[in-house]
Amino acid sequence: MTMLRFGQRMTLCLAVPLSLALALATTLPPPAVAQEEVAAPMPRPVVTEIVSADPTRQRDFSGEIEAAHETELAFQTIGRMSELNVSPGDVVEKGAVLARLDRVSLQQDLDSAQAAVRSAQAQAEYARTSYSRARALSERDITTQEDVEAAKAGQDSANAQLLAAKASLAGAQEALSYATLIAPEAGVVLETPVEQGTVVSAGTTVVTLADQNDRDAVIDVPAEFIAVLPPDARFRLVGLENYEQAVEARLRLVEPVADDTTRGRTLRLTLDEAPSQFRLGSLVTATYIAGDKPLMTLPESALVDPDGAASVWRVTTEADGTRHVASVAVTLGYRIASRVIVTEGVGPGDEIVVRGAHSLEEGQAVGHRAVGESIE
Numbered sequence: 001m002t003m004l005r006f007g008q009r010m011t012l013c014l015a016v017p018l019s020l021a022l023a024l025a026t027t028l029p030p031p032a033v034a035q036e037e038v039a040a041p042m043p044r045p046v047v048t049e050i051v052s053a054d055p056t057r058q059r060d061f062s063g064e065i066e067a068a069h070e071t072e073l074a075f076q077t078i079g080r081m082s083e084l085n086v087s088p089g090d091v092v093e094k095g096a097v098l099a100r101l102d103r104v105s106l107q108q109d110l111d112s113a114q115a116a117v118r119s120a121q122a123q124a125e126y127a128r129t130s131y132s133r134a135r136a137l138s139e140r141d142i143t144t145q146e147d148v149e150a151a152k153a154g155q156d157s158a159n160a161q162l163l164a165a166k167a168s169l170a171g172a173q174e175a176l177s178y179a180t181l182i183a184p185e186a187g188v189v190l191e192t193p194v195e196q197g198t199v200v201s202a203g204t205t206v207v208t209l210a211d212q213n214d215r216d217a218v219i220d221v222p223a224e225f226i227a228v229l230p231p232d233a234r235f236r237l238v239g240l241e242n243y244e245q246a247v248e249a250r251l252r253l254v255e256p257v258a259d260d261t262t263r264g265r266t267l268r269l270t271l272d273e274a275p276s277q278f279r280l281g282s283l284v285t286a287t288y289i290a291g292d293k294p295l296m297t298l299p300e301s302a303l304v305d306p307d308g309a310a311s312v313w314r315v316t317t318e319a320d321g322t323r324h325v326a327s328v329a330v331t332l333g334y335r336i337a338s339r340v341i342v343t344e345g346v347g348p349g350d351e352i353v354v355r356g357a358h359s360l361e362e363g364q365a366v367g368h369r370a371v372g373e374s375i376e
Contacts, residue, residue: 043323043365047355048315051296051346061286063219065278067210068252068270070190073183074203075101077175084196086207090189098189098207101179101200106172113165113172120158120165127151127158181206188212188280210280217249217269217278219286223258226265227334228295228341235269235286239277247273249286296346297339302354303332312346313353313360315369323366325353 075081079101086098134151137143191208194200217237233251249269258265269286271278278284304311310332313325330345346352351369353360360366 043367061219068214069211072205076178099181110172113169117165120162124158124162127155131155224336315351
């Protein structure tokens with residue numbers, strides 16, 4: 001009896017732990033590894049950009065108002081400048097006397113030339129009389145033919161000397177008239193590089209005169225920007241003194257030589273109408289006015305070229321707020337610095353992935369839009 005009861009107690013003791021283990025097994029959560037296999041993948045973070053219809057509208061270029069035509073005035077003869085009647089910034093009328101040379105020496109040259117002419121006239125008259133006398137004596141066989149020929153040569157030489165003296169006189173008279181520097185047209189004096197009392201040679205610039213009617217806005221732009229400009233490109237000009245009043249200007253000239261330092265190009269824009277605040281030397285800001293056709297650009301980092309055909313990832317947002325990417329083929333145009341013109345494939349307002357594009361797959365989920373280093 002005693003042995004049987006002991007065996008029964010052992011059976012009951014073994015059954016209680018087994019039932020407890022089964023109860024715990026049914027109530028414990030599944031392992032963590034199983035949870036990871038079931039969970040959905042996290043959306044991939046990317047940086048995107050909204051396509052703009054015309055990014056060049058936001059490109060402003062600083063410049064300066066300059067004269068469309070500048071004239072460098074100089075004396076046509078050598079002499080000492082005795083008068084300088086203008087200074088930089090002066091407004092002069094057509095025919096105004098700008099400067100004069102010392103007329104004393106020029107007058108002396110004129111007097112000397114006049115005296116030389118009178119002397120040559122006397123010599124020519126004497127030679128003519130001598131030739132007439134020699135011919136008369138030769139007809140009466142009083143003199144030889146050689147004497148007649150010598151008299152004829154003397155007359156020809158005297159006439160040539162007279163012509164040379166008259167030419168010198170005309171030159172002296174013209175030089176005296178060149179002693180006065182006159183403004184050929186109305187304008188503004190930009191520069192007077194020569195001071196009064198300086199001896200100047202013919203052709204030395206004395207006054208730089210600018211036409212105040214025709215004015216240009218001169219701006220510097222990147223060399224790549226020239227690729228998107230049509231020949232009749234127009235710009236909107238705003239003066240620094242008055243931001244409210246703006247005028248339009250058209251492209252007149254692209255300087256053929258690039259700047260040695262910036263490698264940029266200089267544009268000269270002609271003002272259709274120039275209000276008073278756009279005076280010479282004033283600073284302006286020029287903004288390119290694009291045409292009706294939109295101009296869209298994207299960074300080079302947005303382009304994906306797996307099979308030789310360029311494409312980009314366009315982000316679409318579903319009704320439930322999830323965001324996915326889809327590959328879109330694009331047609332490219334010129335390059336502008338680190339950006340590329342896109343002519344077909346995307347439109348204004350499209351959201352394009354610009355960073356992380358090379359690690360995406362078709363239909364992959366992406367996170368909220370990130371701009372630069374920030375996430376919206």
